Amino acid sequence: MFKTASFYYMSGTGNSFKTAVWAGEKLKERGCKASVIPMEKAALKNTPPSADNLTGIFTPTHAFTATWPAIKFALKMPRVKKAPAVVIACRAGAYYGPLPLPGMEGTACLIIALILLLKGYDIRGFAGMDMPTNWLAVHWGMTEKHAQYFYDKTKREITAFIDTVASGRRIFKGIPSWIMGLALIQISFMYVIFARFMLAKIMFADEKCTSCGICAANCPYGAIIMKGNKSKKPYWTFKCESCERCIAYCPEKSIQAAHSYIIILCWIVFGLAGAVTSQVVLPLHMSDNYITATLFQIAYTLGFFYIGYHILFFLTRFKPFAWLFSHTTFTKIYRRYHQSDVTLRDLKDGK
Ligand SMILES: Cc1cc2nc3c(=O)[nH]c(=O)nc-3n(C[C@H](O)[C@H](O)[C@H](O)COP(=O)(O)O)c2cc1C
Structure with missing residues (x-):
């Protein structure tokens, strides 16, 4: 079990932040001290990741991949030897009439996990988590009642995810989403280099x-x-x-x-x-x-x-x-x- 955890987040409207907080609270129950740190403020050199520390990257999904700040952050992370890490991509849960549907993280987890793997991290798990959709420049925001459904769902899922990782097992979720993400990679690429x-x-x-x-x-x-x-x-x-x-x-x-x-x-x-x-x-x-x-x-x-x-x-x-x-x-x-x-x-x- 880890002694500490450093969860780095990029978050526009609080979904990825909140998911990292729920993950941290679960680890706290298990006697681990978790810090939830904004990527833009993180001083990685002061706290080099180690075997006792679980590193977490929490990012929203933008155009079926990780956000550019999260990719840049992962690229800047120090090289390590087998420090444990997890990646969480929050995605757009949405209601279509009375029906709640999941978002699609595509390659978001995959790309960050791959960068970390190449830097020597031991990837213990990754998953997409449905939180309320937030592209407010394009569509309306969710009602509190509908949002609550996704908060409850994601709180349950991130808690179970962290429990699995903390008990020494690995967990990789979202294979259909990776496949779709790879099929849509040109959209993600054009978005990251251009549309954003x-x-x-x-x-x-x-x-x-x-x-x-x-x-x-x-x-x-x-x-x-x-x-x-x-x-x-x-x-x-x-x-x-x-x-x-x-x-x-x-x-x-x-x-x-x-x-x-x-x-x-x-x-x-x-x-x-x-x-x-x-x-x-x-x-x-x-x-x-x-x-x-x-x-x-x-x-x-x-x-x-x-x-x-x-x-x-x-x-x-x-x-x-x-x-x-x-x-x-x-x-x-x-x-x-x-x-x-x-x-x-x-x-x-x-x-
Ligand atoms: C520009 C933009 C693009 C997005 N693209 C996707 C997407 O491809 N797939 C998806 O499931 N959600 C997408 N979303 C929704 C967010 O990833 C989702 O609402 C996330 O929970 C927001 O997290 P945050 O509050 O931490 O920023 C997009 C949001 C924005 C603003």
């Missing part, structure tokens, strides 16, 4: 924003800056990981995803893409080279998102535009979600 940068560039604060700065102060990646002279407004940089913390915890529910803007922008970007490709790419003979052409298209699309976002940010500083964009987005009417008893302080400091 674009998602930040549709967020804005509407006319209800009080410039309190809570979103910027609590962004785990320092991706939000408060910009402006008279009244400062949040501006999302390319560092954003779409963890959804800002939109989930905004006290005024003022943070929105600009759906009408994104439709117009995509129409311009992808409508013009054909013309630009034939006028610019073809004359430069880029189209002969698949890699050059792809890189050009990525740079071109990101460039458009960057410029477009500056225009959106500028316009939404004026109340009529802020009102217009906020009344042509679904997030205005969507219910918001974060894990019910996780505060911003919990997420920032860990346990």
